[in-house]
């Protein structure tokens with residue numbers, strides 16, 4: 001709630017955002033979290049899991065719209081439809097949404113639609129906006145973002161092979177995609193597809209393009225839905241698809257041939273902040289569950305409540321410290337993005353992208369441990385939460401790619417700091433000399449005293 005805004009950024013949060021934050025918090029706590037179980041039950045079992053649309057989502061969407069909690073993620077100043085919140089303000093709201101399975105979708109703030117809407121709003125032409133952005137913003141359809149391919153190392157997007165060849169007034173797409181999140185949902189009508197138009201450019205960053213493909217276009221086959229640690233994530237799902245001579249009009253190209261890298265980079269900045277804040281919300285919820293378990297009077301291993309065992313209090317304290325520290329890092333990235341633009345925030349966003357999922361996995365794991373066997377089964381949200389958040393170390397690029405970039409960036413200071421340290425050492429030598437002192441080394445002092453007594 002508004003009272004939980006970290007002091008360091010509270011003056012940057014408007015009164016309007018503070019009010020909304022309270023409404024979001026109440027909506028998530030009192031409507032969405034209780035509805036999560038209804039959602040799971042309505043998804044059902046077997047093949048029906050990919051056909052059912054849980055009605056509870058529509059009920060929640062209607063409530064969210066009535067409360068004004070709709071498309072909150074669209075940043076202030078960029079889009080006329082934006083409700084007018086900064087990345088910082090929306091980040092605080094996303095934290096609440098991250099506590100529930102249904103909350104983000106209920107407020108039309110769920111990935112991958114949010115990223116796809118930003119692509120359309122930022123780079124789409126009027127016709128593309130009318131056809132796709134409008135129904136997405138109204139929450140009438142859903143979408144997927146198709147970049148990753150099974151046959152190549154897709155963490156390096158230059159490797160993407162899906163061919164997009166121009167034939168007359170059409171583009172013809174051939175290739176395969178996997179980890180197409182959201183492709184399982186019967187309401188998923190749009191695929192935002194990245195592939196190679198190649199062209200004559202020798203620059204590997206100018207060979208990829210982004211094309212809009214209606215999901216019912218002939219030639220597309222969904223072969224299977226991939227599981228995440230055995231969970232199917234239905235009805236959203238993660239599809240493995242092939243495209244065989246899939247034809248779309250040339251008007252479906254976004255921004256222009258060879259502009260794919262530009263588009264995906266623009267898509268990911270705010271999205272990573274949203275993911276990170278939702279993940280912090282999940283960590284908070286895991287800590288709530290841990291507190292419930294360690295105060296349970298019916299569980300007294302070795303004659304004491306769990307909270308009376310010292311190590312458990314250390315888990316609680318460490319979790320609090322780690323969550324709070326991570327939140328600061330993410331909100332700082334959001335502020336930089338708001339005040340200096342996405343480019344200035346790049347390395348802070350990468351720091352958040354790497355740190356937050358690892359932090360949350362540690363907190364969730366402590367909560368799992370506190371629950372004993374119950375922690376790894378379906379009786380708490382913890383096991384599913386862990387599986388979901390573990391994937392964030394891969395999705396949107398694996399940790400190692402971000403770490404390699406950050407390492408290279410940090411190491412640019414290598415030459416300058418070496419020079420500075422050497423200069424400081426030389427100056428120390430000089431200062432010692434001027435004062436007739438010897439540089440003190442371990443053991444020297446005792447040796448001197450012994451010598452002087454003799």
Ligand SMILES: Cc1cc2nc3c(=O)[nH]c(=O)nc-3n(C[C@H](O)[C@H](O)[C@H](O)COP(=O)(O)OP(=O)(O)OC[C@H]3O[C@@H](n4cnc5c(N)ncnc54)[C@H](O)[C@@H]3O)c2cc1C
Nearest residue numbers: 145146147148153154155179181391395396397398400401
């Ligand atoms: C649940 C989930 C949802 C996803 N949703 C989507 C989606 O909606 N759309 C989409 O297009 N993709 C999606 N992805 C795919 C995800 O973005 C890719 O899995 C990720 O980018 C890694 O690509 P890859 O799987 O091809 O692994 P590879 O590129 O083969 O990489 C494998 C491993 O190599 C290592 N590695 C890579 N680069 C380096 C480096 N520079 N230094 C050191 N080690 C390195 C890393 O450990 C990495 O995990 C999703 C993935 C998951 C798990």
